[in-house]
Amino acid sequence: MSHLLEVKGLEASYGPTKVLHGLDFSLDKGGVTTILGANGAGKTTTLRAISGMVTRKGSIALDGAELTNLQTSDITRKGIAHVPEGRGTFVRMSAEDNLRLGSYSRSDKAGIAEDMERVYNYFPILKQRRNQQAGTLSGGEAQMLAVGRALMLQPKLLLLDEPSFGLAPLIVQELFEILKKINVQEGVSMLLVEQNASLALDLADHAYLLETGNIVISGTSESILENETVRRSYLGY
Ligand code: ATP
Numbered sequence: 734m735s736h737l738l739e740v741k742g743l744e745a746s747y748g749p750t751k752v753l754h755g756l757d758f759s760l761d762k763g764g765v766t767t768i769l770g771a772n773g774a775g776k777t778t779t780l781r782a783i784s785g786m787v788t789r790k791g792s793i794a795l796d797g798a799e800l801t802n803l804q805t806s807d808i809t810r811k812g813i814a815h816v817p818e819g820r821g822t823f824v825r826m827s828a829e830d831n832l833r834l835g836s837y838s839r840s841d842k843a844g845i846a847e848d849m850e851r852v853y854n855y856f857p858i859l860k861q862r863r864n865q866q867a868g869t870l871s872g873g874e875a876q877m878l879a880v881g882r883a884l885m886l887q888p889k890l891l892l893l894d895e896p897s898f899g900l901a902p903l904i905v906q907e908l909f910e911i912l913k914k915i916n917v918q919e920g921v922s923m924l925l926v927e928q929n930a931s932l933a934l935d936l937a938d939h940a941y942l943l944e945t946g947n948i949v950i951s952g953t954s955e956s957i958l959e960n961e962t963v964r965r966s967y968l969g970y
Contacts, residue, residue, distance in 0.1 A: 737762040737890060737922050738783070742791035745775070745782040752778050754946040755791065760890065760939075765916055765923040767933040769957075769967055770943035776926040777818060779943070780892045783924070784808050784815040795889070810838050814883035818894040822878050824868030828859055831867050831878055835885030845885070852881040855911050873904035877911070884915065891915075893925045897932065905929070909936055930967035934958055942967075 738760040745753040752775045760766050768776045782789040785805040793800045800808050809815075814835075822831050832852060836845045853860040856877040862870060867878060876896055883891055896912070897905040913936055915921055927933035934940060940957040942950040950960055957963050964970055 735762050736760065737764075737796060738924075739794045739797075740783070740791070743779070743782055743793065744790040745778050745787050746789075747778075747787065752946050753782060753789075756943075756946075756948055758941055758948060758951065760922055760924060763916070763920050763922055764939060765925060765937040766939045766941070767925040767927060767930075767937035767954075768941050768943055769930050769933065769963065771966070773945075774943040775946040776943055777894055778946075780815060780817075780894050780924065780926060784813055784892060786815075806838075809886060812887070812889035813892065814886045814888035814890070815892040816879045816883050816894060816896065818898065820875050820879040822867045822875060822882065824866065826867055827864050828867055828870065828874075828878055829863040831882050832859075832885055835882035838886070848885055848887065852884050855884075855915060856881055872900050873908065876900060876908060880908075880912070880915075884919075884921075888921060891921050891923045893923060893927075895926055895928060897927060897929055905932065912936060930963070 736759040740756055740758050743753055743756040744751060768779055770776050778787060781787040783793055785803060785808045795811055795813065800811065832849055839845055858874055859877055859881055862874060867875065870878060896908060909932060916923055925933055925937060934954045934957060937954050940954050941948050942963060950963065
């Protein structure tokens with residue numbers, strides 16, 4: 734598999750505080766990669782650095798094109814859709830208007846309508862809720878809306894930050910099954926940050942373990958599942 738995203742020497746800071754200390758990693762085209770790590774390790778910051786939401790240094794290339802000097806809106810246009818922690822949907826707007834907003838950078842009306850149907854196919858509940866204010870959706874529905882909105886960008890890469898956060902186990906299971914389907918059927922690559930390591934490793938084919946802003950272990954999900962440190966600290970067996 735060829736690489737979709739190539740990250741080299743990535744550093745990120747909040748003011749004077751550096752939290753990523755030179756990460757090197759790559760993402761396969763069509764693959765799902767997860768970043769594991771304790772609270773505060775820098776997982777969210779890694780996603781924010783890729784989408785240009787935090788001060789960063791180093792090199793980030795998508796399909797060989799450098800992104801490091803671009804702003805978030807341009808990075809989005811190049812095909813990286815970020816589903817942030819906390820979802821970031823517009824609570825007073827209807828579910829459907831939120832989806833429509835996801836396609837703001839596109840002008841092909843027919844294509845947008847088609848993609849909306851495609852999102853409704855993945856998330857039938859959103860079709861039922863299309864006219865409902867986003868703020869009144871359940872946690873699971875709101876997360877589905879956030880993913881659906883990201884899909885409206887026709888992304889090459891989906892950055893998913895804690896998609897299971899605050900959701901009931903059955904809803905999480907449903908959501909992850911749909912993410913798998915989206916990955917396989919649409920060929921969208923994913924970079925996933927997820928507290929639930931076994932869930933993350935189940936969906937992902939590759940994983941990186943982050944400790945205080947450094948990658949300490951990397952490999953296929955199978956090899957990571959067998960790693961003693963990962964098992965003890967993140968899988969609990
Ligand atoms: P969690 O699972 O708790 O979200 P994380 O691995 O995603 O953890 P980050 O949120 O990336 O970790 O945070 C990495 C470090 O950066 C932490 O020490 C955190 O306190 C710090 N940090 C995060 N956001 C900010 C901010 N806006 N300003 C200053 N420091 C921040």
